[in-house]
Amino acid sequence: xxxxxxxxDGVRLYCYxxxxxGAGDPIVxxxxxxxSSHLWQDVLPRLPKGHRVLVLDLLGHGRSDPxxxxxxxxxxxxxxxxxxxxxxxxxxxxxxxxGMGAAVAARVAHQQPSRVGHLMLVNxxxxxxxxxxxxxxxxxxxxxxxxxxxxxLSPAWLASAxxxxxxxxxxxxxxxxxxxxxxxxxxxxxxxxxxxxxxxQDLRASRADTVExxxxxxxxxxxxxVLGANDPFLPAGRAMRLHSALRSATSQQLTLHTxxxxxxxxxxxAPDSLGMLVSELLTR
Numbered sequence: 001x002x003x004x005x006x007x008x009d010g011v012r013l014y015c016y017x018x019x020x021x022g023a024g025d026p027i028v029x030x031x032x033x034x035x036s037s038h039l040w041q042d043v044l045p046r047l048p049k050g051h052r053v054l055v056l057d058l059l060g061h062g063r064s065d066p067x068x069x070x071x072x073x074x075x076x077x078x079x080x081x082x083x084x085x086x087x088x089x090x091x092x093x094x095x096x097x098x099g100m101g102a103a104v105a106a107r108v109a110h111q112q113p114s115r116v117g118h119l120m121l122v123n124x125x126x127x128x129x130x131x132x133x134x135x136x137x138x139x140x141x142x143x144x145x146x147x148x149x150x151x152x153l154s155p156a157w158l159a160s161a162x163x164x165x166x167x168x169x170x171x172x173x174x175x176x177x178x179x180x181x182x183x184x185x186x187x188x189x190x191x192x193x194x195x196x197x198x199x200x201q202d203l204r205a206s207r208a209d210t211v212e213x214x215x216x217x218x219x220x221x222x223x224x225x226v227l228g229a230n231d232p233f234l235p236a237g238r239a240m241r242l243h244s245a246l247r248s249a250t251s252q253q254l255t256l257h258t259x260x261x262x263x264x265x266x267x268x269x270a271p272d273s274l275g276m277l278v279s280e281l282l283t284r
Contacts, residue, residue: 005063008083011070014063015056015084018044024282025093025117026052030081032099032125033199034162035183036062039098039267046275048282054088056081058101060195062186067195074100074126074206078107085115094118094282098267099233100203103127103210110213113220118281121246122226122274123264125233126203126210129245134207137233139165144200155193159184162196168232169264179268214249222284223250226277228262228269255281 003016016037019027027047031039037055047053058077060067070076081104085093095116097105102124109116121127128134135141143150143161150158163180170176186192213219225246227239234242246254257277262269 003063006084006087008080008087011059011065011068013056013059013065013080013084015054015088018053018055019047019049019051024051026054026090027278028081028085028090028093028095028105029053029055030095030097030101030105031058031061032097032101033203034061034166034187034196035099036186038062038179038182039265042271043267043274046271048275048279051282054090054093056084058104060192060199066186066191067198068191072195072199072202074103074107074209076202077104078111078209081105082108082112082115091115092117094120094278096120096122096278097124098122099125099264100206103206103213106213106219107209109221109223110215110218116221118284119219119221119223120226120278120281121223122266123228123231123234124225124242126206127214128210128238128242129214129248130241131207131211133238133241134210136203137165137169139168140200140203144204147197147200150193150197155188155190158193158196159188162187171228171230171261171263171265171269175268176265179265214245216248217251219246219250219253221250222253222255222281224255224257224277224281226257226259226266226274228264228266229258229260230262231264233264253284255284
């Protein structure tokens, strides 16, 4: 496994490669807001052999640079992902996105259909067919109203607030607490706190980005929607509407999978199932 920093117009994204070329399209794993590439550590060894796998930290997350003045909207993340694939020489890939990363992956598939051969959307957030559904969880939403305050406080205050807001999305609180300690470490520095504030604000600004991606017949590749049976960030009614919008967007090239016992963090809670589902989707 080899990690490197890739320069994109003055900011660096951290990414690493796993596996080997040969069997088919590369698999690209995209985490969501306030996590990092660490999310996929248990999924990687369960992916089909023979594929090159690329894993990245989105700007402002993990080992990638803090955001600075850069936008962290879904559209901006998607543009940087496409640029990264260009630099890495990836012409076509399977994109697997989790949380906000699912919205990022869907936007790349919508804007550059020839680039995405297969699309997997895991525990998607923000992604919706209607503006009223393109919302973040109420817990994170409350934090966005306090961004002016967070910018004046010690970074530890916002990191602690994010920890409390995100812990319910894990099926097992003890495991979730340990994972969040890793994910939120970059936000405990001053520039990391500022990145977290920008991400909170830009999630609100991303509603149109996500709805546009699910316009009728906007996605042209086999697509899988993977939900946690107990995901508090995607209530049943909203999940049904998302499924319907995706069926229209993919011209019914869609499969739906619900993972029993999983909440919002399926890559940690059901890595075996995700590995099998990736293999299944690649055969379509």
